[in-house]
Amino acid sequence: SQQGEEDPQALSIQEGENATMNCSYKTSINNLQWYRQNSGRGLVHLILIRSNEREKHSGRLRVTLDTSKKSSSLLITASRAADTASYFCATANSGAGSYQLTFGKGTKLSVIP
Amino acid sequence: EADIYQTPRYLVIGTGKKITLECSQTMGHDKMYWYQQDPGMELHLIHYSYGVNSTEKGDLSSESTVSRIRTEHFPLTLESARPSHTSQYLCASSETAATDTQYFGPGTRLTVL
Numbered sequence: 774s775q776q777g778e779e780d781p782q783a784l785s786i787q788e789g790e791n792a793t794m795n796c797s798y799k800t801s802i803n804n805l806q807w808y809r810q811n812s813g814r815g816l817v818h819l820i821l822i823r824s825n826e827r828e829k830h831s832g833r834l835r836v837t838l839d840t841s842k843k844s845s846s847l848l849i850t851a852s853r854a855a856d857t858a859s860y861f862c863a864t865a866n867s868g869a870g871s872y873q874l875t876f877g878k879g880t881k882l883s884v885i886p
Numbered sequence: 887e888a889d890i891y892q893t894p895r896y897l898v899i900g901t902g903k904k905i906t907l908e909c910s911q912t913m914g915h916d917k918m919y920w921y922q923q924d925p926g927m928e929l930h931l932i933h934y935s936y937g938v939n940s941t942e943k944g945d946l947s948s949e950s951t952v953s954r955i956r957t958e959h960f961p962l963t964l965e966s967a968r969p970s971h972t973s974q975y976l977c978a979s980s981e982t983a984a985t986d987t988q989y990f991g992p993g994t995r996l997t998v999l
Contacts, residue, residue: 803985815892815976815990816929861928865985873919873944873984876929 777805777862777877785883792849794880796862797842803865805838806874807847810859819847819860824867854886889913892977892991899967900999907962907994909977917984918960921976922946923993929976934984935960967998 780795796805804823808816822829822838822845829836835848849856859881863874890911899905911918916937921929921944931944935954949971950964960979964971974995978988 806987808990813974813993813995815890815992816978816988818987818989821987865983873931873934874988876921878926878928881926 777864777875779860779862779877779880781880782878783881783883785885786852788852788854788884788886790852792852792856792882792884794847794860794882796845796847796877798845798862798864799843800864801867802840803867805836805845806863806865807834807836807845808861808863808876810861810879812858816861849882852882852884854884856882857884858882890977890979890989890991892975892994894994895992896995896997898997898999901966901968903967903998905964905967905996907975907977907996909960909962909991910958911960911979911989911991912958913979913981913989914957915979915981915989916957917980917982918954919978919980919984919988920944920950920952920960920962921978922948923974923976925974933962967996969998972996972998 777798806821807819810816833850838845859879861879863876893908920933923929930946932948933952976993977991980988
């Protein structure tokens with residue numbers, strides 16, 4: 774069953790602008806992860822944030838986690854054309870179903886040169 | 887780039903054929919996974935393995951079968967392919983728990999006519 778749900782479904786921005794994507798989930802989690810998928814390819818892991826963390830940075834990526842609102846956001850600063858891809862959040866649920874990651878439907882990001 | 891490989895990358899076959907999708911990883915990971923993904927949609931776990939001779943079905947019911955005779959190899963077999971099996975199949979592995987970082991192969995896009 775779907776746990777994470779990304780918003781917006783699609784986002785189009787100019788190169789150099791910042792891109793923000795959101796993920797909401799329903800049940801308690803151990804961690805939340807963001808992955809990138811270029812068209813027709815496999816997923817690439819970007820960042821993992823644990824349930825006791827509020828913010829994490831990696832290069833131009835900033836992830837926040839609000840467990841009280843059951844939501845996370847991914848910010849890509851100073852976007853580049855090469856950032857064009859689909860971005861998925863994946864939740865590692867605590868308790869039942871904790872043997873797997875549950876993926877959302879993704880946000881399709883287009884960065885226009 | 888993760889050291890996880892899938893062949894073939896693209897496969898177009900007729901109904902009723904038996905097919906095997908290959909997945910290999912050179913990272914020595916015990917845990918491996920197969921996901922099914924339709925265009926623009928989320929990933930669904932169809933099979934996973936925690937080590938040699940261990941295989942389990944995921945949340946999404948699938949007519950495919952898997953085997954794990956060697957740590958590095960996790961092939962997926964469809965005995966009789968049907969048009970409803972048309973999809974992208976992604977293989978992944980993880981070093982520790984399934985809920986930690988997963989490393990994905992490039993995927994196999996299967997079309998059954």
